[in-house]
Amino acid sequence: MPILHALQETFGFVPEPAVPMIAETLNLSRAEVWGVVTFYHDFRREPAGRHVVKLCAAEACQSMGSTALAAYAEEKLGVAMGETSADGRVTLEPIYCLGLCACAPSAMVNGQLLGRLDTAAIDEIAHDIARDGAKEMAR
Amino acid sequence: MKTPRIFVPNDATAIACGADKVFGKLKDALAARGVTYDIVRNGSRGLFWLEPLIEIETPAGRVGYGPVKPSDVESLLEAGFVNGAPHPLCVGLVEEIPFLKKQTRLTFARCGIIDPLSLDDYKAHGGYKGFERAVALGPAATVEEVFESGLRGRGGAGFPTGIKWRTVAAAPADQRYIVCNADEGDSGTFADRLIMEADPFCLIEGMTIAGLAVGATKGFVYCRSEYPLSYAVMEKAIAIARQAGLLGRNIAGSGVDFDMEMRLGAGAYVCGEETALLDSLEGKRGVVRAKPPLPAHKGLFGRPTVINNLISLATVPVILEKGGKFYKDFGMGRSRGTMPIQLAGNIKHGGLFETAFGIPLGELIYDIGGGTASGRPVRAVQAGGPLGAYLPTSQFDTPFDYEAFAAKDALIGHGGIVVFDDTVDMAHMAKFAMEFCAHESCGKCTPCRIGSTRGVETIDKVIAGERRDANLVVLRDLCNTMKLGSLCALGGFTPYPVLSALNHFPEDFGAAPKLPQAAE
Ligand SMILES: Cc1cc2nc3c(=O)[nH]c(=O)nc-3n(C[C@H](O)[C@H](O)[C@H](O)COP(=O)(O)O)c2cc1C
Ligand code: SF4
Ligand code: FES
Numbered sequence: 001m002p003i004l005h006a007l008q009e010t011f012g013f014v015p016e017p018a019v020p021m022i023a024e025t026l027n028l029s030r031a032e033v034w035g036v037v038t039f040y041h042d043f044r045r046e047p048a049g050r051h052v053v054k055l056c057a058a059e060a061c062q063s064m065g066s067t068a069l070a071a072y073a074e075e076k077l078g079v080a081m082g083e084t085s086a087d088g089r090v091t092l093e094p095i096y097c098l099g100l101c102a103c104a105p106s107a108m109v110n111g112q113l114l115g116r117l118d119t120a121a122i123d124e125i126a127h128d129i130a131r132d133g134a135k136e137m138a139r
Numbered sequence: 140m141k142t143p144r145i146f147v148p149n150d151a152t153a154i155a156c157g158a159d160k161v162f163g164k165l166k167d168a169l170a171a172r173g174v175t176y177d178i179v180r181n182g183s184r185g186l187f188w189l190e191p192l193i194e195i196e197t198p199a200g201r202v203g204y205g206p207v208k209p210s211d212v213e214s215l216l217e218a219g220f221v222n223g224a225p226h227p228l229c230v231g232l233v234e235e236i237p238f239l240k241k242q243t244r245l246t247f248a249r250c251g252i253i254d255p256l257s258l259d260d261y262k263a264h265g266g267y268k269g270f271e272r273a274v275a276l277g278p279a280a281t282v283e284e285v286f287e288s289g290l291r292g293r294g295g296a297g298f299p300t301g302i303k304w305r306t307v308a309a310a311p312a313d314q315r316y317i318v319c320n321a322d323e324g325d326s327g328t329f330a331d332r333l334i335m336e337a338d339p340f341c342l343i344e345g346m347t348i349a350g351l352a353v354g355a356t357k358g359f360v361y362c363r364s365e366y367p368l369s370y371a372v373m374e375k376a377i378a379i380a381r382q383a384g385l386l387g388r389n390i391a392g393s394g395v396d397f398d399m400e401m402r403l404g405a406g407a408y409v410c411g412e413e414t415a416l417l418d419s420l421e422g423k424r425g426v427v428r429a430k431p432p433l434p435a436h437k438g439l440f441g442r443p444t445v446i447n448n449l450i451s452l453a454t455v456p457v458i459l460e461k462g463g464k465f466y467k468d469f470g471m472g473r474s475r476g477t478m479p480i481q482l483a484g485n486i487k488h489g490g491l492f493e494t495a496f497g498i499p500l501g502e503l504i505y506d507i508g509g510g511t512a513s514g515r516p517v518r519a520v521q522a523g524g525p526l527g528a529y530l531p532t533s534q535f536d537t538p539f540d541y542e543a544f545a546a547k548d549a550l551i552g553h554g555g556i557v558v559f560d561d562t563v564d565m566a567h568m569a570k571f572a573m574e575f576c577a578h579e580s581c582g583k584c585t586p587c588r589i590g591s592t593r594g595v596e597t598i599d600k601v602i603a604g605e606r607r608d609a610n611l612v613v614l615r616d617l618c619n620t621m622k623l624g625s626l627c628a629l630g631g632f633t634p635y636p637v638l639s640a641l642n643h644f645p646e647d648f649g650a651a652p653k654l655p656q657a658a659e
Contacts, residue, residue, distance in 0.1 A: 001405060001419070004405070005405070036424055041405070058525070060327045062571070063558060063560070096575070096579075102482065102489025104485075111367065113154055115155035
């Protein structure tokens with residue numbers, strides 16, 4: 001697993017051609033390695049968006065309105081939960097508990113933790129991502 | 140005169156609420172004034188509703204200010220917070236805050252007080268006293284001390300830790316392992332995270348004592364990937380301990396050899412189950428194994444393995460330092476010692492409350508937690524994570540104790556309590572429990588894998604009002620099948636949140652509300 005984590009760190013996902021190479025190095029079958037990649041929710045088989053927004057969907061965050069907030073985020077970011085926008089700008093995904101349950105709802109945005117989320121915080125996230133997108137267009 | 144130290148938490152919750160920005164702002168503002176202060180990045184006290192909680196040393200003790208926003212820094216400095224002066228955010232002496240004062244902090248005694256990565260701080264606050272005593276006692280007596288303490292596994296199952304250690308110590312082997320379960324997947328829990336971020340050496344010491352006790356020279360911490368900060372702090376602490384000769388060969392001249400490594404999970408809840416965790420550590424899919432063989436006999440790489448929850452291991456140093464009898468004197472019935480209760484969700488004062496077993500649930504929610512954050516009435520709490528039951532307010536007299544909860548078909552689990560106000564839809568929560576099970580199932584048992592998906596569909600039909608009575612019968616049947624036909628608690632316990640929601644809140648499922656006297 002440390003190898004898979006390292007690959008994902010470098011490429012943002014686990015590229016399929018890496019699987020036979022890992023299998024050979026570790027003396028495993030390709031099926032075994034592929035089985036591990038597909039078992040864990042963390043490992044991506046495709047690249048994610050340039051921005052990754054993970055909203056906590058577990059119970060403590062639900063008790064503080066995360067379900068409605070997730071719907072708001074889908075609308076603001078223009079992408080459905082669990083998907084990447086067509087322009088590859090942003091991926092929106094659920095995550096199950098970040099251990100910030102006393103300051104719910106919470107999220108992880110590009111690796112940064114956020115607590116006590118509200119619609120204003122979502123607006124800010126959407127704004128930052130849109131601004132970044134505009135910069136990319138200009139380049 | 141030494142300038143007083145300022146403390147700005149370096150804890151995931153504090154950071155998620157802006158602690159890093161406050162730290163940056165404070166540093167700049169102090170520099171602009173041409174004054175230097177020693178700013179310590181402490182862990183957290185676990186009073187999360189106050190985070191970021193800045194503290195300053197004063198002759199009377201540490202005075203706190205919180206929750207601080209970056210924009211508050213200027214006004215705090217203007218008010219003279221560095222002298223402990225009044226300010227609207229001032230919470231007074233931190234140790235006098237009732238939420239903290241009412242606690243019995245044994246496992247979490249140092250959290251938030253010390254610099255997590257300072258070994259000197261750790262030792263000045265009792266660190267490595269437990270290890271020294273264990274060395275003096277020797278392996279067998281160390282195991283017996285843990286047995287005597289009555290410590291039961293804090294991961295959920297509540298199995299006596301001393302018995303587990305005896306089994307591993309007695310198993311013949313060329314190599315034994317200590318594995319720390321830091322997968323902490325339950326919603327509403329953050330105790331493991333707090334130890335890793337606020338007092339990492341405590342876990343290192345606990346695992347070292349475990350190694351000494353059962354004759355294991357190697358340990359692994361399996362940390363969930365949702366805790367990147369915990370992982371980073373632990374890695375640093377391990378490197379520091381190794382440098383100081385507290386990990387490796389002949390630790391502090393004691394003749395004990397022990398070393399440990401961090402391992403990162405990959406977002407699978409079921410990997411918190413001990414046999415799935417061991418498979419995952421070996422680099423495989425995290426599929427639950429049938430027991431026997433027990434991990435204590437055939438664990439990691441087929442060797443006898445102590446696998447304990449992080450809190451179980453982090454409680455070992457204080458047990459060894461103060462003695463098993465000291466620890467055992469806290470608590471009630473067969474639940475001995477203290478439990479870090481984690482108050483979460485819709486609660487005014489959310490955070491970690493370590494206390495002796497026996498405190499009634501209602502006292503925790505209202506007196507300690509201050510009721511809901513929304514200010515609306517409490518409707519239900521879920522105790523013990525996603526596999527734990529929902530309890531209505533009529534059960535709030537239940538004491539926090541393994542057996543008392545079990546008698547109500549409820550779980551203490553890892554000590555998490557999630558509070559919901561009266562806007563909660565319990566049919567929706569029941570459906571979520573099934574969805575979570577379907578999402579996280581390791582796939583080995585049909586009732587868990589397929590049953591949970593059928594459960595989601597059935598609850599959907601009930602919610603839609605489609606043949607409601609018949610579908611509720613189907614749902615109960617399904618729950619029964621899952622309880623009986625599942626290898627582990629994921630499939631076996633998911634029925635508890637589902638059935639408790641249905642039994643206590645039938646009106647949310649479109650059924651007639653039950654009469655108040657039929658509460659039990
Ligand atoms: C689905 C599932 C998830 C679990 N998750 C955890 C976990 O996150 N942390 C933990 O310590 N134990 C967890 N457990 C319990 C472990 O299987 C095991 O009982 C525990 O690690 C033993 O340590 P203890 O005796 O110190 O509690 C889980 C069990 C199941 C069935
Ligand atoms: S109950 Fe579910 S998670 Fe547990 S072993 Fe069976 S299929 Fe796997
Ligand atoms: S439930 Fe959302 S952070 Fe724990």
